[in-house]
Amino acid sequence: MKYNDIDFNDKTILITGGAGFIGSNLAFYFQENFPESTIVVFDKFRSEERFSNGNLKSFGHYKNLIGFHGDIICGDINSKDDMQLLEKYDFDYIFHEAAISDTRVYDQEVIMQTNVNSFYDILEMARKKNAVLVYASSAATYGSQPSPQTVGMEGPENPYGFSKYAMDQIAYRYMKEYPEMTIVGLKYFNVYGSREFFKDKTASTVIQFGHQILSGKAPRLFEGSDRIVRDFIYIKDVIQANIKACTPKKNGVYNVGTSKPRSFQDIADILQKELGTDYGTEYFPNPFTGYQMHTQADISTSREYLGFEPEWELEEGIRDYIEEIKTIYDTEVADG
Numbered sequence: 001m002k003y004n005d006i007d008f009n010d011k012t013i014l015i016t017g018g019a020g021f022i023g024s025n026l027a028f029y030f031q032e033n034f035p036e037s038t039i040v041v042f043d044k045f046r047s048e049e050r051f052s053n054g055n056l057k058s059f060g061h062y063k064n065l066i067g068f069h070g071d072i073i074c075g076d077i078n079s080k081d082d083m084q085l086l087e088k089y090d091f092d093y094i095f096h097e098a099a100i101s102d103t104r105v106y107d108q109e110v111i112m113q114t115n116v117n118s119f120y121d122i123l124e125m126a127r128k129k130n131a132v133l134v135y136a137s138s139a140a141t142y143g144s145q146p147s148p149q150t151v152g153m154e155g156p157e158n159p160y161g162f163s164k165y166a167m168d169q170i171a172y173r174y175m176k177e178y179p180e181m182t183i184v185g186l187k188y189f190n191v192y193g194s195r196e197f198f199k200d201k202t203a204s205t206v207i208q209f210g211h212q213i214l215s216g217k218a219p220r221l222f223e224g225s226d227r228i229v230r231d232f233i234y235i236k237d238v239i240q241a242n243i244k245a246c247t248p249k250k251n252g253v254y255n256v257g258t259s260k261p262r263s264f265q266d267i268a269d270i271l272q273k274e275l276g277t278d279y280g281t282e283y284f285p286n287p288f289t290g291y292q293m294h295t296q297a298d299i300s301t302s303r304e305y306l307g308f309e310p311e312w313e314l315e316e317g318i319r320d321y322i323e324e325i326k327t328i329y330d331t332e333v334a335d336g
């Protein structure tokens with residue numbers, strides 16, 4: 001699938017965070033559609049280290065890259081020495097996905113260092129190498145701002161959301177100071193799809209509910225889940241947004257969602273339909289404060305300046321994804 005006229009063959013592409021969910025999907029997108037491109041994945045991969053919330057410090061996993069033939073560099077975006085390893089490449093495009101992606105890490109120092117300090121280096125690299133820069137921002141920058149969430153109306157309510165908000169502000173300054181650069185930030189809403197499994201508990205509820213159902217149990221949802229709605233966006237639409245972001249009509253930060261919010265209950269019900277089960281639902285109290293109850297991306301500027309048009313309804317995305325949910329269950333979950 002090609003989303004615009006860019007021929008990425010003979011181009012050199014950096015994907016930071018390329019061993020993670022979205023980054024690895026980008027890597028395979030280029031490999032499959034532009035076999036002559038030079039693709040460089042830069043990722044810290046996972047170690048055994050964990051945050052105080054029990055989650056791993058980074059989710060990159062080699063299994064996301066099995067079948068990938070490009071260059072892989074294991075490095076930390078916080079390390080100047082590791083970043084030096086990228087100097088020899090003449091990048092045309094940089095997709096910056098590396099980050100602490102876990103929205104429930106509250107150590108402000110580590111989040112700001114990882115997500116924000118490194119961003120100055122990425123921006124400078126893009127400037128010096130004259131590369132197009134597309135980076136991952138987030139819907140978490142909106143906190144509990146009312147729907148539809150609109151770029152410019154942010155109100156982050158946790159350190160992760162603030163770190164992405166800070167990245168956007170730095171990007172805006174660069175866009176102003178260096179108008180010759182191409183810089184686009186993408187505020188992803190709730191992404192689901194292939195290669196997200198290794199995000200463990202931070203993977204989308206689509207795979208989590210899917211695996212609960214496959215284990216023969218009713219999916220476990222927060223009480224009132226028919227009223228908790230989110231803008232769920234399928235990974236293939238996220239790839240579309242990244243490709244279209246390479247030829248923006250205007251530099252900027254854009255929402256990446258469907259603008260059609262759906263409830264967590266919908267996800268559970270669609271999954272049961274796809275898997276042919278009728279287990280009902282198990283409800284439990286929502287333990288979180290500061291929980292987003294309603295998100296809906298305003299994608300008017302994404303449409304206008306990127307030409308972004310979401311193609312996947314929730315039902316279609318889950319149908320497209322269901323075989324992988326089953327395979328991952330069989331290979332990674334079922335045997336313990």
Ligand SMILES: NC(=O)c1ccc[n+]([C@@H]2O[C@H](COP(=O)([O-])OP(=O)(O)OC[C@H]3O[C@@H](n4cnc5c(N)ncnc54)[C@H](O)[C@@H]3O)[C@@H](O)[C@H]2O)c1
Nearest residue numbers: 017019020021022044058060076077098099101136138191
């Ligand atoms: N998935 C979503 O729903 C979503 C929503 C909004 C924003 N985002 C953003 O999109 C980007 C990609 O998210 P994802 O879902 O693929 O998450 P992910 O955790 O699977 O991918 C992030 C990757 O960055 C790597 N990484 C982390 N710290 C690093 C460091 N210090 N140096 C080098 N690599 C490091 C990890 O190993 C991982 O492979 C992130 O910036 C995330 O914040 C994701």
